[in-house]
Structures are given as structure tokens and as C-alpha cells.
Amino acid sequence: MLHKRVARTRRIALIGLAGALALSATACAQSERDGEQGGGGQAGGTLVFGAAGAPKNFDPIFNDDGESFRPIRQMYETLVQYKPGTAEVEPGLAEKWEPSPDGTSWTFSLRKNVKFHDGTPFNAAAVCANFDRWFNIKGAAAQSQMIYYGDIFGGFAQNEGDATGDPLYKNCEAKDDSTAVLNLNKARGAFPDAFGLTSLSISSPEALKKYNADEVTQSGESFTYPEYATDHPTGTGPFKFEGFDRAQGTITLVRNEEYWGEKAKLDKVIFKIIPDEAARKEELRSGAIDGYDLPNPADYNALKEAGANVMVRPVNNIMYLGINQTNNPALKDVRVRQALDYAVNKDQLAQNKLPEGGQGRDQFVPAETPGNTPNVEKHAYDPEKAKALLKEAGAEGLTLNFYIPTEVSRPYMPNPQELAGAITEDLKAVGITVNAVPRPWNGGFKDDVQKAGKHDIHLLGWTGDYGDAGNFIGTFFGREKAEFGFSDPAIFDALSKADSQVDPAAKKAGYEEASVLISKYVPAVPVSSSPPAIVVGGNIQGIVPSPLTDERFATVTKE
Structure with a gap:
């Protein structure tokens, strides 16, 4: 539901020091997880967020840009995740993880009773199916933008696309439903942090098969993606995909009522594509949207005076x-x-x-x-x-x-x-x-x-x-x-x-x-x-600014 004005309410204080911001943000997120409503916000309602452009698609592995990652992060989860407001890792779909002494094997103890949005179980077999999929991908799918996989894992089984080095990935073993072991050909110092990359989000193996996730086609420099990537993204996150109205330029996510953790406070999140930054600013001022990313620094004061919360992220x-x-x-x-x-x-x-x-x-x-x-x-x-x-x-x-x-x-x-x-x-x-x-x-x-x-x-x-x-x-x-x-x-x-x-x-x-x-x-x-900012209306509570631009909307409330 679009609010009719930007309310002049409490603002999140701008904190210059990254450590202070991280501490404050983490405390805020913990408070909301404990059931507080972030200073008077109410559960329910719709957040409308202004997006600078359309996502390329919704399959995490084929993306490398912020406009695609923002909705993906609400729908999917990774084995580890980053503590709100910081770059530190904390449990995600894995409750704990342990490397072998030489760093060539990682054992993940997975959360139990987690389901994908299609109702199928999340387990070690699903984790291994995702890692095997990425490693064995070929053809046009391998030529597509699998930049993060290439940077982290070096190469594919067939060494196609940009990832043409010696493959880091060896295999994945599902020891039991809640224990997955990832075996590597050599150690990488990027782990465990890199396991939290949005590109390495875990998809439903059944949905990947049902909607032909790897059937990417190429024409010159352009790629066409299958149903899974365009209309049926299926993760485990607190929001589920409802639809992408390409004519209207709106992406709609709805609360996942079967989510394993604390359920999202909002009923819906809508991403409204508004390419012009000045237009995004005016729509926020009018109440047509509730927030947008990367406001022009020259507009910070005017936005604050209009009652908006301009939240400056730690520099990273x-x-x-x-x-x-x-x-x-x-x-x-x-x-x-x-x-x-x-x-x-x-x-x-x-x-x-x-x-x-x-x-x-x-x-x-x-x-x-x-x-x-x-x-x-x-x-x-x-x-x-x-x-x-x-x-x-x-x-x-x-x-x-x-x-x-x-x-x-x-x-x-x-x-x-x-x-x-x-x-x-x-x-x-x-x-x-x-x-x-x-x-x-x-x-x-x-x-x-x-x-x-x-x-x-x-x-x-x-x-x-x-x-x-x-x-x-x-x-x-x-x-x-x-x-x-x-x-x-x-x-x-x-x-x-x-x-x-x-x-x-x-x-x-x-x-x-x-x-x-x-x-x-x-x-x-x-x-x-440069410290980038994210801005929301004064009636929006619960967004924790991230140095990784890794903001999650599950904790958001709207007055």
C-alpha cells in the first residue's frame, strides 16, 4: 500500500565510524528478531522500493549486479551470511562449518526443517546438487555472466566461459541430511566468507529441473534465460516470488509463511523500476515509493528536511x-x-x-x-x-x-x-x-x-x-x-x-x-x-545499512 506522505518521524542516526555503525545496526537487528517493532512500526503492509534498473534475471548464479541481487537476496539464502551492518560471517543455512586442517575440505552442519518455496526439503543433497550444477554447467550457460563463480572456483568441469583456470571444486558429499562436505583441489583463503556471496545462493533442485534452469541460449553477445531465471526463482528466503510485470516495471515478492526462521514483518515488497535518479527522489518525496539506493549526495539535506532517513553505509x-x-x-x-x-x-x-x-x-x-x-x-x-x-x-x-x-x-x-x-x-x-x-x-x-x-x-x-x-x-x-x-x-x-x-x-x-x-x-x-547511502521514508523502520550493500527487508516495518 502506497503511503500518501513522507512522515516526519524518528531518523536513524548517521554514525561516521564503521565499527559504531556495525554495533548499533546489529543491536537493532537483534532487537527486531526478539519481537520489538523497531520504534513503533507495525507488521504487515507493502514496501515499495525504487530500483534504478531491471534485474537481468532472478537466478543467482547468472548475476553480478546490484539491481539483480537486491530482490534475489530477499528470496534466497546462502550457507553463511553476513551479520547485519558488517562484513563478518554468521550462520545462514549452515548452523556451523569446519575446514579440514589443510583447508581443502569444508564440513557444513545444516539447519533442519527448512523448506524451499516449492515445499521440497532443504538438505545436504540439495546443497551438493547446487555445487554440482555450477561445476558441471556448460554451453551458453557457462558463457553467461558466472563471474563470481569463476573468481572463486577458477574453472568448470568443461572449462568453458570466463572461468578457464584449474578448477577449485572437486566434489560434494551428502554424509546425511544435515551434513554436507565440500571437497576442494586446494585451499582458498576466501572461505568461509565467500560462501555468503549472493551468487552462491541455494536453489531448489526440483525447481531447477522443472523449469530447465541451465537451458540458456546465446545470440551474439546476448543471452536468453529459461523459465527458472525469469519466472520461477525458488529459494528458502523470507520472501517468495509472486511476479515480474515487465510492462509496468514492477517486481512483487510476498511473505513466505513457511519460512524456517522469524517471518518477514511485511506482507509484500515491490521493486518499482525508475531509471532516473531525480525521478526516484521525487517519487519518494510524494510517497509513491518508500525508498531507493544511492541518493545523490547533493540531495542528502533536502531529503532529510523532507522527513526521510538517509542512512550512510560504512565505507567498503x-x-x-x-x-x-x-x-x-x-x-x-x-x-x-x-x-x-x-x-x-x-x-x-x-x-x-x-x-x-x-x-x-x-x-x-x-x-x-x-x-x-x-x-x-x-x-x-x-x-x-x-x-x-x-x-x-x-x-x-x-x-x-x-x-x-x-x-x-x-x-x-x-x-x-x-x-x-x-x-x-x-x-x-x-x-x-x-x-x-x-x-x-x-x-x-x-x-x-x-x-x-x-x-x-x-x-x-x-x-x-x-x-x-x-x-x-x-x-x-x-x-x-x-x-x-x-x-x-x-x-x-x-x-x-x-x-x-x-x-x-x-x-x-x-x-x-x-x-x-x-x-x-x-x-x-x-x-x-566513498560512503554510499540508502534512503527510506521516515515511516520505514528496520533497514540495517550494510557495507556490502547487503540490506535485507525481512526486519522492515512500516508505520
Whole structure:
């Protein structure tokens, strides 16, 4: 039910420190689990959330973007999940988990009496069926966007698609209904955190078969997905799929009355697709929607004055200036790459172009994540040093093609063209000629940069998926990629070694070593981090802002 006005009620306090926010948020979530109504909210009703775009589909394994993941997270669950407001893992569909001493086997003790939305039982056989499905997928389904599976598990049984490395997955054993054992070919430091990735949500094996989940077809660069992905997603979560009205641009979820845990307080959640950010703001102000993600920082005060809750998330992202060493010979010289780092006034950019709490960065691992180290080689803003290095390298008068994404806003990059403009002026100030090459995010920028490597430099970034340094520097620099166009065995080996560590202290030390190597090599320039926000009407209670953008709506109430 759409509310007619945005009520001026209690606001969730904005807390600058991530730890304080995490503590407050966790306490709030626990209070609601204990039956409190979050300061006067009532159970029932409908939450209408403004979405920036349509989901690609609803099959978790085939997705890699926030607009798809947001409804998926309400319908599906993973073996482990992240504590509200933090990147720390806690029990999900698994009550506990234990690795073998060498990290090549993980034993999961599963929750009992859990059912999928189609009424079939969740058990160890279902867990193994999902892992086997992902590993054995082939054809167009393997060519589709199984990015997260490829990043974590390395390769498929047939080594198709982007995941063409040595497969990490060996097999899965259902010891009994409530015990699943995942066997790997080698240890991975990303676990157990990565088991909470939305892409690795557990689907009903019966629904996967019934609705031909793997029958993906391909035409050129486009993929067509089967009924399971488009109309019959079937998980274990607190909300169930009711329908996607493509003509109206609305996705409707309803409360799962058979949910194993505390049932959702809302009757329904509707995602209303509103591509224009200004239109989303106006619909919130009018009461047509109850919230939306990534409000423009320039609108924070106006939204608050209108009675909305602007909730700033803890920082867990980075924006970087990517460098492609393949196309321009000058960029193979580390002195030129260092010059780019010295040339960018990161602190000024953060102060003038990012929301409050934005900060310049000297490395790619977030400050709160093990692997961040003060020992990195720092290239603080120094345009004269940049000019000297360019001269020393014989690169005076350097010209660079700067690829800039358009038609997109990201937590780390709220206004790409404005941010790119500031960086361009810094580069021009040290004598570099910059040719701006704007490209639409989908169907242009990502293809040109991440697949074809057509650029010299580019603007991009990353929001962490879980609390592990490998999710940042391992994802960026762990292997040869068209985006960066370099090969450095020392960096690759250091990252591989760090990722193979089971002991947290050894893993931390390994990623610190890799961070130092990366800072000296400068495969890209770390620029800034930005605290993104989510906004809801003043009559909405119970949303816990997540550093992973992992907000769940089961605890939400509406006055």
C-alpha cells in the first residue's frame, strides 16, 4: 500500500565510524528478531522500493549486479551470511562449518526443517546438487555472466566461459541430511566468507529441473534465460516470488509463511523500476515509493528536511584509475605509472566531489580489512614529481585515451563524468594530453575496457563482496586481464600464496606483502573511497545499512 506522505518521524542516526555503525545496526537487528517493532512500526503492509534498473534475471548464479541481487537476496539464502551492518560471517543455512586442517575440505552442519518455496526439503543433497550444477554447467550457460563463480572456483568441469583456470571444486558429499562436505583441489583463503556471496545462493533442485534452469541460449553477445531465471526463482528466503510485470516495471515478492526462521514483518515488497535518479527522489518525496539506493549526495539535506532517513553505509569500496599497458608503450614504464599516481590530487577530489566521509586512498585494500598495511610505497600528490618522472622516462607530451563510463552511478563513483573531469584536469596540469572517451556502462564501457582492452586509462572501482583482501587485490591483479594488460609473476605468486593460507595471521601477512608489491609496480592508481547511502521514508523502520550493500527487508516495518 502506497503511503500518501513522507512522515516526519524518528531518523536513524548517521554514525561516521564503521565499527559504531556495525554495533548499533546489529543491536537493532537483534532487537527486531526478539519481537520489538523497531520504534513503533507495525507488521504487515507493502514496501515499495525504487530500483534504478531491471534485474537481468532472478537466478543467482547468472548475476553480478546490484539491481539483480537486491530482490534475489530477499528470496534466497546462502550457507553463511553476513551479520547485519558488517562484513563478518554468521550462520545462514549452515548452523556451523569446519575446514579440514589443510583447508581443502569444508564440513557444513545444516539447519533442519527448512523448506524451499516449492515445499521440497532443504538438505545436504540439495546443497551438493547446487555445487554440482555450477561445476558441471556448460554451453551458453557457462558463457553467461558466472563471474563470481569463476573468481572463486577458477574453472568448470568443461572449462568453458570466463572461468578457464584449474578448477577449485572437486566434489560434494551428502554424509546425511544435515551434513554436507565440500571437497576442494586446494585451499582458498576466501572461505568461509565467500560462501555468503549472493551468487552462491541455494536453489531448489526440483525447481531447477522443472523449469530447465541451465537451458540458456546465446545470440551474439546476448543471452536468453529459461523459465527458472525469469519466472520461477525458488529459494528458502523470507520472501517468495509472486511476479515480474515487465510492462509496468514492477517486481512483487510476498511473505513466505513457511519460512524456517522469524517471518518477514511485511506482507509484500515491490521493486518499482525508475531509471532516473531525480525521478526516484521525487517519487519518494510524494510517497509513491518508500525508498531507493544511492541518493545523490547533493540531495542528502533536502531529503532529510523532507522527513526521510538517509542512512550512510560504512565505507567498503574503492575507485581507481585503471592503466592498460598493452596499447600505449609509454605505460609499460613504471616511472610513467608512478607519475599518474603523483599527479592525481586524491584528497581534493574526495573533499570536493564525494559525499561527506569520502577519502583519498594510497592502496587497494580497505583500512579495516586484513591486508591493508602502512608499508605500501606512497605516491602523495606532487605534480612537480610527476613532471620530473615523465621527463626522466622520455614521456613528456604523453597523450592518453581516457575511457569514462556513462549512464551509471556506483557507490564508489556517484558521478563518473564529474570525477573523471577532476582527474583529467590534474593530468593536464602535469603536461599530459587527455582524450576523453565516454562509453555507456552496458554495451560499451565494460566491453571495451574489461574484454577488449581498447583504453589507455579508465575510471572504475569495486564495492567489496565480503571481508577479505583477496576480494579486492586478488580480483584486480591476481591474473592477466585485458583491463590492466600486464603480467607480473611476483604479484601473481604473492596473491596466490596469500589466498592459499588457512591461518588468518599468515593470510594477513601474505596480503600485506602483495599490497607492497602492487604499490611499487603501480598497475593502477588507487584514488578514493566513498560512503554510499540508502534512503527510506521516515515511516520505514528496520533497514540495517550494510557495507556490502547487503540490506535485507525481512526486519522492515512500516508505520
